[in-house]
Amino acid sequence: MTEHVSLALSAAERSCRSKGLALTPVRKRVLQLLLESQAPVKAYDLLAALKPGGGAQPPTVYRALDFLTRAGLVHRIEALNAYTACLHADGHGSAELYICEDCGQVEERHRKISGEAGPGGFLISRSVIEHYGRCSDCASAQASA
Amino acid sequence: MTEHVSLALSAAERSCRSKGLALTPVRKRVLQLLLESQAPVKAYDLLAALKPGGGAQPPTVYRALDFLTRAGLVHRIEALNAYTACLHADGHGSAELYICEDCGQVEERHRKISGEAGPGGFLISRSVIEHYGRCSDCASAQASA
DNA sequence: CTCCGGGATGTTATATTGTTGCGCCAAGGG
DNA sequence: CCCTTGGCGCAACAATATAACATCCCGGAG
The missing domain is CATH 1.10.10.10 (Winged helix-like DNA-binding domain superfamily/Winged helix DNA-binding domain)
Known part of the structure; x- marks a missing residue:
């Protein structure tokens, strides 16, 4: 291990x-x-x-x-x-994930969204935020290829 | 219809x-x-x-x-x-969805995210953004109940 | 006109993902 | 000790999605 x-x-x-x-x-x-x-x-x-x-x-x-x-x-x-x-073991609510479609690595950022308001008085209790693309390593590898 | x-x-x-x-x-x-x-x-x-x-x-x-x-x-x-x-038939890229867990209605907002950069040079090609909670109608109905 | 090719659909089967329900057992409180 | 409670094993099943192949239809080339 x-x-x-x-x-x-x-x-x-x-x-x-x-x-x-x-x-x-x-x-x-x-x-x-x-x-x-x-x-x-x-x-x-x-x-x-x-x-x-x-x-x-x-x-x-x-x-x-x-x-x-x-x-x-x-x-x-x-x-x-x-x-x-989850790498940020503090576990406070929603995370925003950046998922590389090349290497599969996931980057994690935290935003506290729960309780915030959306458009027209919408009250958010939980959010799913997932971004797909390429991490910097894979993006540069691809550019040089 | x-x-x-x-x-x-x-x-x-x-x-x-x-x-x-x-x-x-x-x-x-x-x-x-x-x-x-x-x-x-x-x-x-x-x-x-x-x-x-x-x-x-x-x-x-x-x-x-x-x-x-x-x-x-x-x-x-x-x-x-x-x-x-999709109600905004212009169809430009990612939408941000607000989904009411009471009545099921979905509100839709558009953000152009594709091509933007995330943390550490991450290059976003597509995003999934879904907020769960209560729309203003259901939130006020609940508050009054 | 006929033939051919590609896109859309039908059909069958199967793969993948997730849940329900029940029963056992071990830990802890009275 | 007895009883509850939570965690787990087990069997069956439900829900979601795709693969692989056949067929049909239409429009263009010959």
Whole structure:
């Protein structure tokens, strides 16, 4: 396990403990798999990675993802049906994601939007913001090609 | 058919003709169903509405939706797996959607984001922006309840 | 006119993604 | 001890989406 992964895992454990949430082995393992991946991971790929023998069933991974998402440790990427670990473990509300279509890397920026007002008095409770394109590395690689 | 629906349909026909696109009967019917709905519609609901006898198959509606989306006449709502007619038929790039979780109505604002730069030189080609919450009507109804 | 080619649609089957429902078990409070 | 509660295993299924191939129709080339 690389260092940043174990660091993030212990941070997650502390965060959960402080909120009275149980970071059980299954949940921790799912989070670890997401942290180790450079790119977003699909639920069924996590499932396959969880139990190579094929023993794990869908609800296992979906329940873990649901927990991790609600705990603010993981983001679901709506347009890809995929998941990525949240690197800013403070978990305050909505994130804005920049997803490179070349290398799959996800950059994350936080905006506090919840509670803000949209047009005509619309009251926002949750936002999905996903930008697709090329990260600077891939953009320059492409330009030079 | 209410007036705004027929107006939108003729606008769509003109728009397609000017671009050399074929707004065939199936495509037009799907667009009409979306225009008539107050809320986003799922692909399989469209399918059921298309041919009450159950004769239509999934590819029919998915192909129509693909065409309409690429023509800028329809938006896909990623977090709902649903579709809604685009009311600003000019179809310039990304839309920002405000989706009321009470009544289902979708408000639409346009931002031209494509080509803009994100953090660290990220080059955006397409954005998904969906805000969930309550429209002003539903927010005030709730407040008074 | 005939033939050909491309786009649109029909048809069948399958892949992918996500959920429901039930039961077991272990931890903790009375 | 008993009972509740939350987490997990398990089986089945529901919902969403695509692949692959056949057919039809129309418009242009010969």
